[in-house]
Amino acid sequence: MSAVIDKADIASYAIRWGDDALILSHRLAEWCADAPELEEDMALMNLALDLVGQARTLYTYAGELEGRGRDEDAIAFTREERDYKNALLVEQPNEDFAYAVARQFLYDAFSLPFYQALASSKDATLAALGEKAAKEVRYHLKHSADWLIRLGDGTDESHRRMQAAIDELWTYTGELFVNDDLDRRLIAAGIGVDLAALKSAWNDTVSTVLKEATLQRPADGWMATGGREGRHSEYMGYLLAELQYMQRAYPNMKW
Amino acid sequence: MTAAVAIAKSRQEQAVWAALAQVMDPEIPVVSVVDLGIVRGVSINGDDVEVNVSPTYTGCPATQLIEMEILEALQHNGYPKARVKRVLSPAWTTEWISDAGRDKLRAYGIAPPAAVKGRVSALLGEEPDVACPRCGSKNTRKVSEFGSTPCKAHYACADCLEPFDYFKCL
Numbered sequence: 465m466s467a468v469i470d471k472a473d474i475a476s477y478a479i480r481w482g483d484d485a486l487i488l489s490h491r492l493a494e495w496c497a498d499a500p501e502l503e504e505d506m507a508l509m510n511l512a513l514d515l516v517g518q519a520r521t522l523y524t525y526a527g528e529l530e531g532r533g534r535d536e537d538a539i540a541f542t543r544e545e546r547d548y549k550n551a552l553l554v555e556q557p558n559e560d561f562a563y564a565v566a567r568q569f570l571y572d573a574f575s576l577p578f579y580q581a582l583a584s585s586k587d588a589t590l591a592a593l594g595e596k597a598a599k600e601v602r603y604h605l606k607h608s609a610d611w612l613i614r615l616g617d618g619t620d621e622s623h624r625r626m627q628a629a630i631d632e633l634w635t636y637t638g639e640l641f642v643n644d645d646l647d648r649r650l651i652a653a654g655i656g657v658d659l660a661a662l663k664s665a666w667n668d669t670v671s672t673v674l675k676e677a678t679l680q681r682p683a684d685g686w687m688a689t690g691g692r693e694g695r696h697s698e699y700m701g702y703l704l705a706e707l708q709y710m711q712r713a714y715p716n717m718k719w
Numbered sequence: 720m721t722a723a724v725a726i727a728k729s730r731q732e733q734a735v736w737a738a739l740a741q742v743m744d745p746e747i748p749v750v751s752v753v754d755l756g757i758v759r760g761v762s763i764n765g766d767d768v769e770v771n772v773s774p775t776y777t778g779c780p781a782t783q784l785i786e787m788e789i790l791e792a793l794q795h796n797g798y799p800k801a802r803v804k805r806v807l808s809p810a811w812t813t814e815w816i817s818d819a820g821r822d823k824l825r826a827y828g829i830a831p832p833a834a835v836k837g838r839v840s841a842l843l844g845e846e847p848d849v850a851c852p853r854c855g856s857k858n859t860r861k862v863s864e865f866g867s868t869p870c871k872a873h874y875a876c877a878d879c880l881e882p883f884d885y886f887k888c889l
Contacts, residue, residue, distance in 0.1 A: 503873065507865035514869065517778025521807070592808030596777055599810060599889050607864055 469653050474587060475529040476549075477650055479539060480692065482522030483550035486540055487700075488571060489515035490707050491558060500561055507607060511568070514600040518593065525589050541711035545704055546694035553636035555691070555700045559629070562622070565611040566629035569673065572605035574640045577665040578657055586654040609673045616677025623678065630674070631682050638687025641666070735761050735768055738796040742788050745781050746868050749827045752785060756815025759806055768793060768801040773811040775889070776869040813870075813888050825852045830874065830885040849885050851876035861885075 492512035499505040523536040553571055558564050579601055582594030615622040641663045643651065650656025674681050690696065710717060739761075740753045752758050752772070759771040770789055774782040786803045793801035813832035816824075821831035833847040850857050856878035864887070866873040871884040 503863035503865070506867070506873075507863055510865035510869055513778035513780070514776060515778070517774075517776060521777055588808070592806075592810070593777070596774075596807050596810040599812075600776060603864060603887075 469655065470649075471529045473646060473649055474590075474655060475526040476646055477656060478522040478526040478529070478590070480549040480646075482519040482526065482539070483548045484554050484571075484575075485515040485519040485522065486707075487548065487550045487703065488554035488568075489513075489519065490703060491554065491556075491564070491567070494558055495564060508564075511604050511607070514597075514604070518597050518600070521593050525593075537711075541708050545696055545700055548696065548700070548704070549692050549694055551636070551639050552688055552691040552697055553633065553640065555697060555703055556633060556636060557699050560625060562615060562625040562629040563633070565608055565615060566626065566633050568604065569608035569612045570630075570633060570637050570670070571640075572601060572608050573666050573669040573673075574637075574662060576601045576605050576669075577662045578659075581657040581662065585656070590655065605669070609669075612673055612679070613677040616674070616679040626677065627679050630679055634682040634684075635686065635688050638684070639689045639691055642689060642692070644692055731763050732761060734796065735763060735770075735793065735798070738792045739770065739789065742785070742792045745784050745788070746870075747824065747827065747829065749823045750816075750820045752789065754817050754820030754823060756817060756820070757785070757811055758789075766798060766800055768798045769804055770801065771804050771806045773806050773809075775811055777807075779869050781868075811889070813886065816886075824886055828852050828883055829871065830883060832886050832888045847888065849874055851879060851881065852883055853881050854879040 489512040492508045492515070495505065495508045497505060499508055519540065520536050523539040527534045527536060527539060551571075553567060556563070556567055576598060579594045579598035583591055583598060585591040585594060612626065615626040617623070618626075641659045643659050647656050647659060651658050671681060688697075736753065739758055740751050742752045744750050744752065744755055755775070757773050757775060759773050761771075762769045770793070772786060772789065782805075786805070789803055790801055816831065824831045830849050830852045833849050846861070848857050849859050849861075851859050851874075854876060856876055858877040859874050860877060862873040862875050862882065864872050866884050870886055870889070872887045873882065874885045875882045
């Protein structure tokens with residue numbers, strides 16, 4: 465007997481993954497005109513654009529399921545910090561380019577198997593997005609892995625900075641594989657992805673690429689959590705202040 | 720359905736497809752939405768026409784414009800009630816670009832998606848053999864995986880030395 469599927473659960477789930485995509489895209493967008501070379505400016509904006517597209521699809525779907533009249537913009541721009549359920553990893557600040565590469569790589573190595581698994585969801589809309597997004601994210605992972613190898617196996621300074629970024633961001637990777645109550649309900653319904661089951665694919669990718677990049681894989685110690693419950697790092701408020709500025713200054717403005 | 724109705728319907732369908740073939744991709748104005756393979760189906764019921772369209776990339780900014788231009792084209796051709804339905808699944812693939820579309824891309828200076836063969840690099844890298852759309856040389860190199868639009872990569876030809884766009888496989 466299949467569990468009763470709660471539409472509100474699916475909406476929350478769609479918003480959670482939309483939040484990962486939106487917040488990571490915002491961090492990438494901060495590189496616009498600031499990347500190390502022109503081609504990289506374009507590459508990072510392409511990545512950000514794919515992520516915005518994924519977020520829009522997820523938010524629009526969540527709004528339809530809720531049936532309360534919220535559209536993608538209302539969900540993206542008018543919630544409080546505690547309502548955003550993105551992983552802590554994606555909100556971490558850019559610091560230097562090595563941080564951007566490390567954050568992107570650690571997340572891409574997760575989101576590729578995530579979307580591949582979502583493609584088998586019993587929810588047709590989530591499955592369709594999973595199929596589509598996996599194709600896009602494959603290019604993201606290739607790009608971030610290329611940079612990780614180039615910088616890790618580069619000069620002494622690029623190696624040092626790349627290692628420092630991996631070490632610093634490692635603490636935020638554990639959260640990606642934790643199933644909470646919402647995950648468990650939707651896994652039971654055949655809709656959600658078992659996040660714990662993605663760990664081995666992630667481990668394989670990360671170990672292979674770190675090795676080729678001549679970087680050390682940090683030991684798994686204490687891991688920061690809280691993002692999925694809306695408890696964010698100190699950087700999130702500043703990020704939202706910028707992201708939401710127009711809607712806060714001119715409520716209900718239309719672009 | 721009588722034979723006469725069937726013929727009328729197929730005529731109508733042909734007219735709709737002909738109208739769609741006039742709608743160009745705003746980013747690559749030589750290929751139509753039909754060439755690109757993003758029109759997935761047309762259903763006609765009297766003057767009620769629904770066109771299924773697949774976006775190339777989820778974030779492609781041209782998607783909305785393309786949908787508007789399809790509506791406009793159908794309205795001009797006598798279908799004021801035409802609708803566009805966005806379909807994500809099955810996901811659009813560059814394999815759906817028609818042969819005519821590939822020729823038009825090449826003539827426009829964009830290398831069409833190439834089949835991946837053999838050259839697999841250490842990680843995920845399946846590097847296609849991309850021929851220069853100007854001189855045909857396969858002595859080309861990838862400058863950046865991400866070009867001027869989501870669907871294109873940036874290449875350069877090592878023989879004729881020209882830079883060019885490559886419509887990457889998806």
